[in-house]
Amino acid sequence: MEIVHTSVLLEECLEWLSPEGEDYGPHPLLIDSTLGEGGHTYAFLSKYNNLSVIGIDADSVIQQKAKIRLADFGDRVSFYNGWFDDFYANYPTDRENPNLILFDLGISLFHYEESGRGFSFRYDEPLDMRLSPSARISATDIVNKTKEKDLADLIYMYGEERFSRRIARAVVEARQHEIIENAKNLADIIYRAVPAEYRHGAIHPATKTFQALRIAVNGELERLPRVLESAFDVLKVNGKMGVITFHSLEDRIVKVFFRNLSKKCICPPEQAVCTCGGKKRAEILAKVVPGEEEIKRNSPSRSARLRVVKKIRCD
Numbered sequence: 001m002e003i004v005h006t007s008v009l010l011e012e013c014l015e016w017l018s019p020e021g022e023d024y025g026p027h028p029l030l031i032d033s034t035l036g037e038g039g040h041t042y043a044f045l046s047k048y049n050n051l052s053v054i055g056i057d058a059d060s061v062i063q064q065k066a067k068i069r070l071a072d073f074g075d076r077v078s079f080y081n082g083w084f085d086d087f088y089a090n091y092p093t094d095r096e097n098p099n100l101i102l103f104d105l106g107i108s109l110f111h112y113e114e115s116g117r118g119f120s121f122r123y124d125e126p127l128d129m130r131l132s133p134s135a136r137i138s139a140t141d142i143v144n145k146t147k148e149k150d151l152a153d154l155i156y157m158y159g160e161e162r163f164s165r166r167i168a169r170a171v172v173e174a175r176q177h178e179i180i181e182n183a184k185n186l187a188d189i190i191y192r193a194v195p196a197e198y199r200h201g202a203i204h205p206a207t208k209t210f211q212a213l214r215i216a217v218n219g220e221l222e223r224l225p226r227v228l229e230s231a232f233d234v235l236k237v238n239g240k241m242g243v244i245t246f247h248s249l250e251d252r253i254v255k256v257f258f259r260n261l262s263k264k265c266i267c268p269p270e271q272a273v274c275t276c277g278g279k280k281r282a283e284i285l286a287k288v289v290p291g292e293e294e295i296k297r298n299s300p301s302r303s304a305r306l307r308v309v310k311k312i313r314c315d
């Protein structure tokens, strides 16, 4: 049976990013910045029949699946294959601006289960983790070429892994004998490197290191602040932007960005005179987490957070 990603906080997205009301005109536009297999887009197009969607994904393989799934919606949906930060940074001036923007960050179940690119520590697959061939380095490059201290820092910073130093040491030791280019191999090295009690905790001991590698390979934490700024710029006034995050590193970036949009002055507190212009640009509408029922039905949703803002001015 085909495995399909379960969209997270779906009802909440439909409600908080509703295009209903006089602010949105007769033909509102939603940009789904992380289309994946198109679960959110499918629900939006089904519920709001005057809505059109542009669906972005860096990964052409998953986007192909979304195209098939969304085919019945015809020209109400169009597609862009590429990184979301490139898309918004080069938004054509003659293209209609969106009323709604959604980000559902991270990767899809497809990536873990079907992509064959080593996102999961469970499978005997090449350790690649690139969402797009345009990513400059693979996870194999990082694991085999990074100095021990830098590797430990990367695992600690992007994975918040407390055994980062032990893991980096074990990786460096192992790669002296043989290049590490297989996901399951790396997971076994990590398993052996951590203390015995950590091996049988709530999550597999390789979970955080794999998260760190994926974030580094795809430049996730560099792209996010860039894209929030440029996506908010193209959003229409009265438009709404929602972001679903899955770990505290990205949630912090979104929280601070939204908070700054909603403040009158964002100069550092120690600065005596305001130089930022001091205008509030957005209103914070919501911060939503999944309910118990959703977490029971779809356990990966447990760490999700949806934050939504409404743009109130464009200067």
Ligand SMILES: C[S@@+](CC[C@H](N)C(=O)[O-])C[C@H]1O[C@@H](n2cnc3c(N)ncnc32)[C@H](O)[C@@H]1O
Binding pocket: 005, 006, 007, 008, 033, 034, 035, 036, 037, 038, 039, 040, 041, 056, 057, 058, 059, 062, 082, 083, 084, 085, 104, 105, 106, 107, 108, 131, 223
């Ligand atoms: C969590 S999945 C989206 C799932 C989708 N909302 C659904 O309900 O089916 C995130 C998707 O965003 C894509 N993605 C992640 N980072 C991206 C980036 N910087 N630019 C473009 N696409 C990205 C991934 O390839 C993945 O398909």
